[in-house]
Amino acid sequence: MSAIIDVRHVNKAFGGLHVINDCSIQVEEGSVTGLIGPNGAGKSTLFNIIAGALPLDSGQILLDGEDITNRPANELFHKGLLRTFQIAHEFSQLTALENLMMVPPDQPGESLAKAWFAPKAVRAQEAEVKRRAQEVIEFIGLNHVRNELAGNLSGGQKKLLELGRTMMTDARVVLLDEIAAGVNRTLLGDLIGNIERMNREFGYTFLVIEHDMDMIARLCDPVIVLAQGSVMVEGSIEEIQNNPEVIEAYFGAGAA
Ligand SMILES: Nc1ncnc2c1ncn2[C@@H]1O[C@H](COP(=O)(O)OP(=O)(O)OP(=O)(O)O)[C@@H](O)[C@H]1O
Structure with a gap:
């Protein structure tokens, strides 16, 4: 090593x-x-x-x-190289699954120009991010609360979600x-x-x-x-x- x-x-x-x-x-x-x-x-x-x-x-x-x-x-x-993310205040109003989907940097959907000119690429990447988020939420054992607002999760569940967010990168x-x-x-x-x-x-x-x-x-x-x-x-x-x-x-x- x-x-x-x-x-x-x-x-x-x-x-x-x-x-x-x-x-x-x-x-x-x-x-x-x-x-x-x-x-x-x-x-x-x-x-x-x-x-x-x-x-x-x-x-x-x-x-x-x-x-x-x-x-x-x-x-x-x-x-x-990253630290575990804290569940930021603004994300408490998003569901657990959406919190995972927010992580990947530079999503094409964030760029209006790209969304206009390459809507298929945007949809394809969004679908890929969603598929990945679904995999991660199952991996971390939070599938049963995937549609719950992150702010309503228990402290321990938030920590699991924090760990899951690192897996989206x-x-x-x-x-x-x-x-x-x-x-x-x-x-x-x-x-x-x-x-x-x-x-x-x-x-x-x-x-x-x-x-x-x-x-x-x-x-x-x-x-x-x-x-x-x-x-x-x-x-x-x-x-x-x-x-x-x-x-x-x-x-x-x-x-x-
Ligand atoms: N921004 C800062 N300004 C001044 N002193 C600081 C600052 N950050 C940390 N310290 C001091 O540095 C020392 C080390 O703090 P640090 O938080 O790194 O320790 P730690 O090992 O993580 O402690 P703990 O286990 O209690 O969290 C402490 O005396 C703390 O008061």
């Missing part, structure tokens, strides 16, 4: 607060890599930097060997930020199962920030522990859980 995301010696401070300190991590292509650490360790900040939502002060980020340091999120999206690497938060155990099982299948059957690479240690244990290998903005240790979940430094800094602090 080779690193699809390569974070090299990244530093980031907010005013005088050094949040990310000479941080280097590699995410291997085809892996589900976990990123854990105590509150305030810098996990979300690092995600924001990788996803192009926050500029870094120094260091470098490579995507599949290409320098993507400080590239904007929309450019990274087109290169196949050509994503290769998906960053999941605490996707388990507030999800009940049954839906969490569905969520984990879907991530596993997206990884195994479709080759998505995941980088996962998570406080839910059951989810990390079931899904992630390797697991990277971040503390004070640097990598403390990296290894399998067993190695992490038995590491005295981690027990002290992370589990000892009761942060899980």
Whole structure:
């Protein structure tokens, strides 16, 4: 395997607060890599930097060997790197299925000129998007609520829909930020199962920030522990859980 995301010696401070300190991590292509650490360790900040939502002060980020340091999120999206979408407020009035259909960028239907001159092509692409959305909604187990407004879905169902939206794109690497938060155990099982299948059957690479240690244990290998903005240790979940430094800094602090 080779690193699809390569974070090299990244530093980031907010005013005088050094949040990310000479941080280097590699995410291997085809892996589900976990990123854990105590509150305030810098996990979300690092995600924001990788996803192009926050500029870094120094260091470098490579995507599949290409320098993507400080590239904007929309450019990274087109290169196949994205964070899970939040269900945006304006989409709460669309059905679950329509939310999936809204995702693909540059749909020809959005261009009036194209719709005028090439209506058949527009209809063909819309039909293709709808077919894909129907496949995805079945995959994520939300077919029974496909015509329900997204705003009426449960928190867990919204998370499943969020994951489904990534499947409507050509994503290769998906960053999941605490996707388990507030999800009940049954839906969490569905969520984990879907991530596993997206990884195994479709080759998505995941980088996962998570406080839910059951989810990390079931899904992630390797697991990277971040503390004070640097990598403390990296290894399998067993190695992490038995590491005295981690027990002290992370589990000892009761942060899980
Ligand atoms: N925009 C900002 N301006 C100033 N300080 C910030 C900003 N964003 C984050 N911080 C600080 O950076 C530190 C790391 O925050 P971050 O959210 O990255 O940690 P985290 O590991 O994701 O924490 P948690 O597990 O609690 O979500 C915290 O001390 C936080 O207060």
